[in-house]
Amino acid sequence: MKAVICKEAKLKVVDRPAPVPGKGHALLKVLRCGICGSDLHARHHCDHWNGLMVRTGYNGFMRSDQEVVFGHEFCGEVLDHGPGSSKKIKPGTRVCALPLLRHGEAIDLIGLSERSSGAYAERVVVEELLMVPVPNGLSADLAALTEPMAVAWHAVRRGEVKKKDVAIVIGCGPVGLGVICVLKAMGVQTVVASDFSPGRRALAQKCGADVVIDPAATSPFASWKDYGFIGELDGGLSLLLDTREKLGKLPIPWWHTWRLADTLGLAPKRPVIFECVGVPGVLQNIIDGAPLTSRVVVVGVCSKTDQIEPAIAINKEIDLRFVLAYTPLEYRDTLHAIAEGKLKCEPLITGIVGLGGVDAAFSALGDPERHAKILIDPTSTATTPH
Ligand SMILES: [Zn+2]
Numbered sequence: 001m002k003a004v005i006c007k008e009a010k011l012k013v014v015d016r017p018a019p020v021p022g023k024g025h026a027l028l029k030v031l032r033c034g035i036c037g038s039d040l041h042a043r044h045h046c047d048h049w050n051g052l053m054v055r056t057g058y059n060g061f062m063r064s065d066q067e068v069v070f071g072h073e074f075c076g077e078v079l080d081h082g083p084g085s086s087k088k089i090k091p092g093t094r095v096c097a098l099p100l101l102r103h104g105e106a107i108d109l110i111g112l113s114e115r116s117s118g119a120y121a122e123r124v125v126v127e128e129l130l131m132v133p134v135p136n137g138l139s140a141d142l143a144a145l146t147e148p149m150a151v152a153w154h155a156v157r158r159g160e161v162k163k164k165d166v167a168i169v170i171g172c173g174p175v176g177l178g179v180i181c182v183l184k185a186m187g188v189q190t191v192v193a194s195d196f197s198p199g200r201r202a203l204a205q206k207c208g209a210d211v212v213i214d215p216a217a218t219s220p221f222a223s224w225k226d227y228g229f230i231g232e233l234d235g236g237l238s239l240l241l242d243t244r245e246k247l248g249k250l251p252i253p254w255w256h257t258w259r260l261a262d263t264l265g266l267a268p269k270r271p272v273i274f275e276c277v278g279v280p281g282v283l284q285n286i287i288d289g290a291p292l293t294s295r296v297v298v299v300g301v302c303s304k305t306d307q308i309e310p311a312i313a314i315n316k317e318i319d320l321r322f323v324l325a326y327t328p329l330e331y332r333d334t335l336h337a338i339a340e341g342k343l344k345c346e347p348l349i350t351g352i353v354g355l356g357g358v359d360a361a362f363s364a365l366g367d368p369e370r371h372a373k374i375l376i377d378p379t380s381t382a383t384t385p386h
Pocket residue numbers: 036037038072073148
């Protein structure tokens with residue numbers, strides 16, 4: 001089969017034997033595979049990333065001297081099953097699958113490990129248990145967005161965003177755009193999106209953002225008064241004293257009323273902010289700009305050492321949450337939400353290439369004006385994304 005290998009940061013199309021499904025595995029014909037920012041990052045920095053994974057207690061991550069086939073965002077057609085499989089999903093079925101593969105006790109990340117090659121290829125082996133049939137005749141293009149959209153789905157769930165909340169999305173690359181699509185699918189009324197690139201701001205609008213901001217001109221947090229947030233510590237202290245004063249005028253002791261308000265979960269309004277950039281300094285920028293008691297969900301993967309000033313976050317009682325990937329249920333729900341037309345993520349797809357165009361696509365993705373998500377179609381001969 002044809003596959004794109006990465007070794008010593010070089011991408012090359014090669015002929016290699018198709019992978020053989022082992023125990024509990026299934027073999028897929030790849031229909032589409034998305035190029036992920038993680039792939040771009042792993043190409044040049046996987047040794048550093050490997051070190052971070054080892055420190056987290058995971059030893060199977062790729063290294064630069066290995067021959068790795070990327071590709072963890074895919075949709076394919078079942079061709080065959082390995083020994084000991086249940087074979088419940090028949091050959092010919094179109095599926096997506098979580099990119100994890102068991103080899104005995106070990107679990108590999110498909111497309112980010114040497115042993116479990118990914119879907120930048122004509123064939124890929126997946127864990128049978130983790131396959132989800134594509135419902136509703138959904139196109140392979142949109143089905144291939146399941147994995148990145150599941151990341152966004154999980155992030156929004158972890159953010160516990162209510163429909164009436166204001167969500168602020170910092171960074172409108174594929175991750176930020178995905179978060180915007182999921183927020184709108186979940187009925188969140190006000191989604192503010194911020195990005196320096198005009199192209200990405202246009203995509204954010206297409207994904208449903210209600211307010212789009214150029215942070216070079218305005219802070220994404222500038223309208224805090226309009227949304228009823230408390231922007232300054234001064235205001236927070238005033239609120240405490242004013243509330244105490246008001247409750248003191250009631251005929252019942254103020255502490256009973258205050259306790260009741262606590263029990264009911266009454267609290268000052270605050271936004272849920274999604275950090276979707278993953279570059280040093282962004283977290284501090286958010287902490288500096290965010291209103292009091294903001295909830296910050298960190299989705300952008302910053303693998304460099306970053307600095308924050310905790311005292312500022314303490315003064316504002318900022319709630320920081322970090323998120324990773326998704327559960328099998330979130331993955332399935334995401335695919336079904338896309339297939340039912342509830343989760344609209346089509347604007348993310350900005351190009352399609354063949355395996356011979358992967359190198360060019362990696363370069364093209366460096367320009368935020370033109371591209372968000374480029375999909376690989378292994379049957380295509382396109383050498384530049386179109
Ligand atoms: Zn990814």
